[in-house]
Amino acid sequence: MRMRTIEISVGAFVAAAIVAMVFLAVRVSGVSFGAEQETYKLKARFDEVAGLRRRARVSIAGVNVGRVADIHVDIAYGEAIVTLEIDGKPGELSIDTGAKILTEGILGARYIGLLPGADEEMLEAGDTISETQGALVLENLIGDFVTRMGAS
Amino acid sequence: MDQDSLIEISGLRFSRGDRVIFDGIDMAIPRGQISAIMGPSGTGKTTLLRIIGGEVKPDAGEVLVGGYDVCRLSRGELFELRKDIGMLFQSSALFTDMSVFENVAFPLREHTELEESAIRDLVLMKLNAVGLRGARDLMPSELSGGMARRVALARAIALDPALIMYDEPFTGQDPIAMGVLLSLIRRMSQALEITSLLVSHDIHETVSIADNIFLLADGKLIAHGDPQSLREHPAQDVQQFMHGEPDGPVPFHYPSDDYMFDVLGNSV
């Protein structure tokens, strides 16, 4: 009898820990199990991605539509290649869609904002977005400003 | 040593730190009899049992138990040998988290593949032998000292060992419990043909039960023989111990300065 209470409470202990693990994985780390969410990948080349991290959100008009899957560097061109994972099926974003690296608030995290274009032709999975605007780097802005002041 | 002996010890030396406990001991414990190791407190009698059980390694010498040298056995072989040895500890050493029944069943469960019903029969048989069949569901904390020792005895004989070692079995027992233990030890030895080795400094009880007595003092074996011959032993130190005289070769006083000088100091 006593042994059974012990077994049951140890079982409950392990079960509670598993529930906690699932909670931490799904609700806290944002991993989605099972839910077969369809996604496809796009690429975008940026001249500057400072502050952008993997898993940063990708949004259209402030609404999440995907996330950053990977960030690579193309040393020859001095550019960053960002792989975007977009929810849903390809065929909704036109080929002249633009991508911009934005910041949430003043100190917030970097994310990518997409601006759909008007072309008839649509982006297919694996295509590269060409209309991009990289991250603003404060030092470069100040540098520009100072040179211009000096020139005028 | 012409008789058949179960344990043979030769040239045993052991020291703890700077203190020499055994300084060359030779003895042979005969099979099937009750032997007692006696001596003043602190002569390492318990240590001797632990050496025989292979728990403590001596500095030098040979300890043969049933023909095996316990000092040279591997850990696995030693544990194998110990299944044939029962030991009754001074504190009884019952497992406090198990009932009396489970305590006695412990060696059976660990070392045999018996069915639960067979284990139950054996445990009840052993408990019956020590008169505690009715106490099987008690926990060790509910037992008196004498009962705990009897349970420990039942546990020690669970596997029908060839040798039982008793470490100070009589200390702290009331007269009745003592009488029960004495008759139990005698019965175990006669009925089951078990070799018994007991360590004690209770002369009366030991003399009444033992076939042989080995007397240790100052790291040496000073006398051995049957109780009668030891009582009539000519040596003074043997006499002092056997008759419990307060002063003699073992002085009453711990080594000290002259009493007068110590008390009155420099004022004299």
Place this chain on the structure above:
Amino acid sequence: MTRDYLRRLGIAGLTGFSNLGRATVLWARAMWGLPRWADVGLLTRQMYQVGVQSIMIIVLSAFAIGAVLSLQFYTQLANFGAQDSVGVGLALVLLRELGPVVTGLLFAGRAGSAITAEIGLMKTTEQLSSMAMMGVDPLHRVLAPRLWAGMISLPLLTLIFNAIAIFGGVVVGVHWLGADEGSFWSGMQNAVDIWNDFGKGMIKALVFGVLVSWIAVFQGYDAEPTAAGISAATTRTVVLSSIAILATDFVLTLGMYGNFGS
């Protein structure tokens, strides 16, 4: 004077090394050849003693720590108008550092000391010797299940600690102070990486579990078999475990996050 001091220092150092050596040998010998199926019952019992019995203190502390962290983050972040990032700070601090470390410290105090006292008492009352004399190795029968139970229980307790602490943070940050619940969770989910934050934190918990149970078992087994000896060993378990956890945590953090890459 100086020579005497140096001599004592040398002796202390050698004693330390010899203790470490013996503890390592003990650990290796106890873990050798395990687990066997017959030991599942023993392990369950120890999981109860070590794990289940610690849940209460873990849950209460976790809730309190989560609540107070949330309060601090909220008041500080509100200065920058970033109070919606409470969830991010809370989750990262808990998963990476506080979860494993605080659970480890509480575990050392609750379960580690109990293990030491129990084994020390078994040694003092000759239960370990009598077991050995019955041909049952106390290293396998008594020490090993406690080592395994500690190793398994601490990560499980850390999971529970983290979940409850985040819950405490939600109660204070969202329901009481009024941070936006949507961005609380989404900010958390965007910032927390399953491996880099959650996984590495659990590795820490596993390491601490090994350390605490190792220290507790060795101190009990090595305790001087007297009442004073057991109490000294119990104190040593808590002190050494705490130092070991904090020092190891620093080393692990350095190794895991030291290059500050993502």
